Amino acid sequence: MKKLSSIIVATLLIVKLGFAGEGMWIPMLLEQLNEPEMKSMGMRISAEDIYSINKSSLKDAILLFGRGCTAEIISDEGLILTNHHCGYGQIQKHSSLEHDYLTTGFWAMDRSQELPNPGLTVTLLVRMEDVTRQTLEGVTTGMTEKARSEKIRENIGKLEKAATEGTRYNAKVRAFYYGNEFYLFITETFNDVRLVGAPPSNIGKFGGDTDNWMWPRHTGDFSMFRIYVNKNNEPAEYSPDNVPYKPKSHLPISLKGVDKGDFTFVFGYPGSTQEYLPSFAIDMITGVENPPAIRLREKRLNAFDNFMQQSDLVRIQYSDKYAGVANYWKKMIGENRGIRKLDAIEKKQELERQFTAWASADAVRSERYGGLLPRFELLYTRLRPINETETYLIEGGLGIEAVRYAYSYNQLLSKSRDKTTSDEEIGKLVTQLQASARNFFRNYNQSVDRSVFASLMADWIEHQDQSKIPSAIVQGAIVYNNDFEAWADKLYAGSIFTDSTRIKKLLDRYSVKKMKKIEADPMFQLALSVYDHYFSQIQPESQMINAELDSLQRLYMQGLMEFQPDRKFYPDANSTLRVTYGKVDDYYPRDAVHYRYYTTLEGIMEKEDPAIYDYVVEPGLKQLYVKKDYGRYGAKDGTMRIAFTGSNHTTGGNSGSPVLNADGQLVGVNFDRNWEGTMSDLMYDPDQCRNISLDIRYCLFIIDKFAGAGHLVKEMTIID
Numbered sequence: 229m230k231k232l233s234s235i236i237v238a239t240l241l242i243v244k245l246g247f248a249g250e251g252m253w254i255p256m257l258l259e260q261l262n263e264p265e266m267k268s269m270g271m272r273i274s275a276e277d278i279y280s281i282n283k284s285s286l287k288d289a290i291l292l293f294g295r296g297c298t299a300e301i302i303s304d305e306g307l308i309l310t311n312h313h314c315g316y317g318q319i320q321k322h323s324s325l326e327h328d329y330l331t332t333g334f335w336a337m338d339r340s341q342e343l344p345n346p347g348l349t350v351t352l353l354v355r356m357e358d359v360t361r362q363t364l365e366g367v368t369t370g371m372t373e374k375a376r377s378e379k380i381r382e383n384i385g386k387l388e389k390a391a392t393e394g395t396r397y398n399a400k401v402r403a404f405y406y407g408n409e410f411y412l413f414i415t416e417t418f419n420d421v422r423l424v425g426a427p428p429s430n431i432g433k434f435g436g437d438t439d440n441w442m443w444p445r446h447t448g449d450f451s452m453f454r455i456y457v458n459k460n461n462e463p464a465e466y467s468p469d470n471v472p473y474k475p476k477s478h479l480p481i482s483l484k485g486v487d488k489g490d491f492t493f494v495f496g497y498p499g500s501t502q503e504y505l506p507s508f509a510i511d512m513i514t515g516v517e518n519p520p521a522i523r524l525r526e527k528r529l530n531a532f533d534n535f536m537q538q539s540d541l542v543r544i545q546y547s548d549k550y551a552g553v554a555n556y557w558k559k560m561i562g563e564n565r566g567i568r569k570l571d572a573i574e575k576k577q578e579l580e581r582q583f584t585a586w587a588s589a590d591a592v593r594s595e596r597y598g599g600l601l602p603r604f605e606l607l608y609t610r611l612r613p614i615n616e617t618e619t620y621l622i623e624g625g626l627g628i629e630a631v632r633y634a635y636s637y638n639q640l641l642s643k644s645r646d647k648t649t650s651d652e653e654i655g656k657l658v659t660q661l662q663a664s665a666r667n668f669f670r671n672y673n674q675s676v677d678r679s680v681f682a683s684l685m686a687d688w689i690e691h692q693d694q695s696k697i698p699s700a701i702v703q704g705a706i707v708y709n710n711d712f713e714a715w716a717d718k719l720y721a722g723s724i725f726t727d728s729t730r731i732k733k734l735l736d737r738y739s740v741k742k743m744k745k746i747e748a749d750p751m752f753q754l755a756l757s758v759y760d761h762y763f764s765q766i767q768p769e770s771q772m773i774n775a776e777l778d779s780l781q782r783l784y785m786q787g788l789m790e791f792q793p794d795r796k797f798y799p800d801a802n803s804t805l806r807v808t809y810g811k812v813d814d815y816y817p818r819d820a821v822h823y824r825y826y827t828t829l830e831g832i833m834e835k836e837d838p839a840i841y842d843y844v845v846e847p848g849l850k851q852l853y854v855k856k857d858y859g860r861y862g863a864k865d866g867t868m869r870i871a872f873t874g875s876n877h878t879t880g881g882n883s884g885s886p887v888l889n890a891d892g893q894l895v896g897v898n899f900d901r902n903w904e905g906t907m908s909d910l911m912y913d914p915d916q917c918r919n920i921s922l923d924i925r926y927c928l929f930i931i932d933k934f935a936g937a938g939h940l941v942k943e944m945t946i947i948d
């Protein structure tokens with residue numbers, strides 16, 4: 229009787245977890261797994277319209293942008309759209325004091341003004357294929373984990389080679405469901421991608437880090453690029469002779485807007501989620517890893533902020549670094565709160581109890597899965613202190629710029645020690661280091677880093693036992709009697725790695741005799757001690773435990789699928805193309821608080837504050853607002869819509885992803901999640917998790933009415 233009721237509870241839990249909105253689905257399996265549900269939610273196109281290998285489909289317009297974002301093709305001349313924060317690096321690289329495109333925005337008024345971006349690539353998915361059987365060929369149950377991975381690696385090598393032979397494509401086999409399934413991805417990468425347009429930061433980054441991860445939001449987070457190809461419409465290195473790419477498909481754009489309850493889907497490249505971890509893992513992440521990471525990042529941000537307030541130069545040098553550190557600092561805070569509010573650990577524990585009961589009810593299952601959870605518990609207990617120290621090493625030790633920088637001389641040092649190294653090889657390394665020194669010092673301020681060092685070291689010494697801290701740091705704390713300011717003064721004044729002229733002197737006339745200078749440098753020694761601690765105290769055991777956890781997780785995944793045969797399981801995000809679907813929806817973040825699902829230009833005016841950097845409103849935008857001059861881009865009620873929320877399950881990497889309506893038309897560009905929902909990387913909550921999208925009408929309004937770049941809108945396919 230007891231068992232029956234627990235199975236009923238488990239089933240209820242499944243229904244709850246399987247609520248529409250959760251899931252990042254594999255495009256080629258939509259027809260089989262999701263189409264009925266998508267249609268019942270309002271979708272009017274077919275799964276075949278989204279992903280097909282027989283005809284052109286929406287997937288031919290979806291791009292992996294750079295290494296971590298998504299972009300979409302929005303004209304038959306290779307015009308592409310992504311977020312401002314995704315194109316930020318490129319916009320910054322083209323900016324100088326004379327042409328500060330970050331501040332003023334940039335708009336190419338004709339093709340000749342579009343700016344090349346060496347190093348930037350976009351990648352299209354040509355097709356995907358389930359290769360589980362071929363990947364696991366020759367893999368047997370009795371195999372050791374090592375033999376298994378070797379066999380798999382060998383099979384994957386063959387598959388990838390065969391898939392691309394004689395083509396210009398690339399191929400990659402990726403593991404899904406923790407290695408229970410494998411898919412092959414054939415892709416085409418373009419490397420002549422030019423900057424076409426970006427709004428000023430007052431629009432593209434409006435609200436800055438203050439509003440980041442938050443709703444209500446008013447950020448015009450978009451930028452535009454164009455793909456160029458050779459005369460045969462094939463990818464090519466940059467050449468002035470290249471021509472705009474003719475895509476197989478581009479997204480039509482709807483000006484109809486969205487209403488609450490409308491079906492939407494997001495098509496893009498989510499980076500990473502961990503939805504099937506056991507409770508012990510969630511407890512470790514939120515209890516052991518996040519708290520020191522949050523605290524150490526806060527210290528770093530405070531130090532940055534102090535100096536950024538005092539100097540415009542430092543503000544420019546550190547704004548990108550600040551945004552980078554702040555982004556996951558805030559994400560982790562939200563994640564921890566969300567996990568607690570959702571009782572996620574208790575929910576996982578409940579599921580584990582059900583699972584264990586189910587497993588022990590049958591001899592075969594018991595043999596297979598019975599030991600799983602106790603083993604997880606044991607391994608996570610062993611992993612906790614290791615991961616805690618690793619967090620300090622990464623967020624504390626490597627949070628110091630000079631530590632990371634000094635360590636980049638380790639190769640030069642070992643090559644210099646090695647008598648067989650040729651002068652030519654040394655010369656090459658030195659040239660590389662000269663280039664990286666120019667890059668590093670352009671955005672480096674010694675006082676900022678010195679202050680970061682003092683506060684991170686103080687924190688580390690205060691919170692961890694000496695035996696867990698790299699010896700050079702323990703020594704320093706003893707020698708300076710915990711006066712970290714005094715230590716920092718001495719260290720930064722005495723190192724070559726904190727000063728561009730000293731580095732220049734070292735590199736300009738470098739000969740192997742000078743390796744003594746690197747060896748003896750106190751910052752270099754500190755860096756070595758940090759890395760040595762990692763390589764000797766952390767890595768070996770962490771690798772061993774994680775390898776076993778990987779195989780347990782694979783078994784657990786398999787077990788969960790057997791335990792809940794009616795539940796639709798989606799694979800964790802792994803930077804492969806996915807479809808996630810849901811509805812335009814509002815939410816109730818706290819008792820008595822209701823958030824509407826859309827924001828308007830009125831909200832930008834409400835937030836306006838000329839004295840606060842994040843809330844300065846562009847004069848041109850204000851004029852349009854005063855005149856209510858919204859052209860064809862205004863909503864029926866006369867407002868200018870800025871952003872909207874929905875229940876599409878997204879994560880980092882979905883930035884720039886198209887948000888499409890029931891007819892497969894572009895209505896928005898995904899750029900963030902709400903703070904209350906950031907735990908969705910570990911557990912999704914349909915009540916609290918919302919993705920945040922830019923309303924496409926605001927984007928077009930900015931391009932056309934604000935920037936006067938209506939020629940770009942003309943090349944798009946607009947549906948009024």
Ligand code: ARG
Binds near residue numbers: 436880
């Ligand atoms: N939170 C968004 C995403 O994870 C936007 C990040 C960029 N913006 C910022 N203010 N740091 O990546």
Ligand code: GLU
Binds near residue numbers: 297881900
């Ligand atoms: N801003 C994130 C990105 O760059 C997307 C928001 C999220 O994490 O959901 O990918």
